[in-house]
Amino acid sequence: MSPETAINVDHVGMVFTLDDGTELTAVRDVDIKIGKGEFVALLGPSGCGKSTILRLVAALEEASFGRVTIEGQDPAELSRAHRLGVAFQDHALLPWLTVKDNVALPYKVAGKKVDTTRVKELLELVGLGKFAGARPSQLSGGMRQRVSIARALVLRPDVLLLDEPFGALDAVTRRHMNVELQRIWAEDEVTTLLVTHSVEEALFLADRVLVMTGRPGTVAMEMKIPFARPRDPSIQRTPEFHAMADKLTLALEPEA
Amino acid sequence: MRLSRPQIQDLALGVLGILLFLLGWELIGFYKLAGLTWPRFSTVMEYLFDPSRRGLFGRAMGASFSMILGGYLLGFLIGLGAAMLSYTLKPMQPGIDRLASTINAIPPIALAPLFIVLLSREVTGMAIATINVFFVIYVAATSGLEKSRQNHRDLFKVLGASKSTRMLRLDLPAALPSIVSGMKYATPAAFIGAILGEWFGASRGLGLLMVSAMQNFQIPLLWSAVFIASAASLIAFGLMSLLERFVHGRFS
Incomplete structure (x- = not known):
């Protein structure tokens, strides 16, 4: 971890009030510091609150306890300044726009002139140069996710x-996409928080993996990933990789 | 555009249905099954397309269609504007909703005398058409504006979109299928409004032709005016259906 903290999730807790008035604690006392240019994976089973952490960093939710800051500021400041990039599980592409226009959307939302060269470069980078004029409905699931990642990166x-x-x-597609994401990310090492339930994905992509478990979710374990970048897909077959995967899997299911 | 087999079948059945309808019309008239006030289809067409009456029908159509179009556009703008206002200023929504339903609950025909007094006989039809169209568009647009998906709303928030950017680039495009469906159903509503309005004594228009033909027992003239109004409404509705299909294919 570099000395400069970019994202600071400072002892954050999140309580949701359900319709019948009962309170549900989604995450409790989560403390995460992410350095500038660091790639951190938040690994956990579904329902452990890892997406809640991401939504807090994205300013889509407000923390009940503690606070989240990005470079000392409220995350909402960052999104207002159009400095946040996000890709969801559901690609969230606009069906009425072409691939090219979807990638250019952040420029338009930010009220900036569209940098067509940048859009074109990114589409080439994600291997969709030929599909610039296609509509999302004409693409496969993997292609749509690549478009959504290009869109997340377009404003740097x-x-x-x-x-x-x-x-x-x-x-199979997923493994392939991870290799691509690794390559794309290496172009422009941006501070990244990845939320995933896949051990291999976290290990292959991240500089550091945090395991979140339990209800309410807490960070149970932290692991630094020593592999040098750029990473070749073959590292996933090394004994070292397998040993770390076993350790993370065990941390995910301590009772199993 | 290439048509698939079921589409060709649909089209053929549709044409067959229209032909059967016209044949039935012709036969009922020929055998006088419905009395003297039911002319043959061919008689009506002969009357309608007689060159000496081109001016008469042309003027009536010009007057009615401009009232219909004017009322349609005005109603569309007011309906969409009200829907956007109630969507943007949420506290106003219940009030605007109630106002719109109250206006719709009063039969426009009951308001016609007021329009005649307040506006003029000439634009009463347009005013009624405006009210009819307004309500259909308002209902369609308010429900449409709620249709943007949660993940898209999240995306716009993370990208730091302003309210107006979100309206322009997300809410309105997402609402477009509903709005276009509303536009389709508003077409006959505009025709009804305008022609009803003309019954109240406009100086020209299809509605006036109908009333005067009825009072003077000019049966072919009456049927001709009704035929023009119905055919135009059906054609407009058909064109809107095509537009609707295109928009639904692209925007949802």
């Missing part, structure tokens, strides 16, 4: 948030 954000971006894809 200070912070990139990835909420299970490949969660809905089959295992």
Whole structure:
């Protein structure tokens, strides 16, 4: 972790009030510091509150306890300044826009002139140069996710948030997408928080993996990933990788 | 555009249905099954397309269609504007909703005398058409504006979109399928409004032709005016259906 903290999740707790008035604690006392240019994966089973953490960093929710800051500021300041990039599990592409226009959307929302060269470069980078004029409905699931990642990166954000971006894809496509994401990320090492339930994905992509478990969710374990970048897909077959995967899996299911 | 087999079948059945309808019309008239006030289809067409009457029908159509179009556009703008206002200023929504339903609960025909007094005989039809169209568009647009999906709303929030950017780039495009469906159903409503309004003594228009033909027992003239109004309404409705299909394919 670099000395400069970019994202500071400072002892955050989150309580939701249900319709019948009962209170549900989603996460309790989560403390995460992410350095500038660091890629952190938040690994956990569904329902552990890891997406809640991401939504807090994205200023989509307000913490009940503690606070989240990005470079000392409220995350909402960052999104107002159009400095946040996000890719959701559901690609969230606008069906009425072409691929190119979807990637250019952040420029338009920010009221900036569309940098067509940048849009074109990013589409080439995610391997969709030929599909610039296609509509999302004409693409496969993996292609749509690549478009949504290109869109998240187009403004060169200070912070990139990835909420299970490949969660809905089959295992083979997913592995392939991870290799691509790793390559794309290496172009422009942006501070990244990835939320995932896949051990291999977290290990392959991140500089550091945090395991979140329990209800309410807390950070149960932290692991630094030593592999040098750029990472070749073959590292996933090394004994070292397998040993770390076993350790993370055990941390995910301590009772199993 | 290439048509698939079921589409060709649909089209053929539709044409067959229209032909059967016209044949029935012709036969009822020929055998006088419905009395003297039911002319043959061919008689009506002969009357309608007689070159000497081109001016008469042309003027009536010009007057009615401009009232219909004017009322349609005005009603559309007011309906969409009200829907956008109630969506943007949420506290106003219940009030605008109630106002719209109250206006719709009063039969426009009951308001016609007021329009005649307040506005003029000439634009009463347009005013009624405006009210009819306004309500249909308002209901369609308010429900449409709620249709943007949660993940898209999250995306716009994270991207730091202003309210107006979100309206322009997300809410309105997401509402478009509903709005266009509303526009389709508003078409006959505009025709009804305008022609009803003309019954109250406009100096020209299809509605006036109908009333005067009825009073003077000019049966072919009456049927001709009704035929023009119905055919125009059906054609407009059909065109709107095509637009609707296109928009639904692209925006949802």
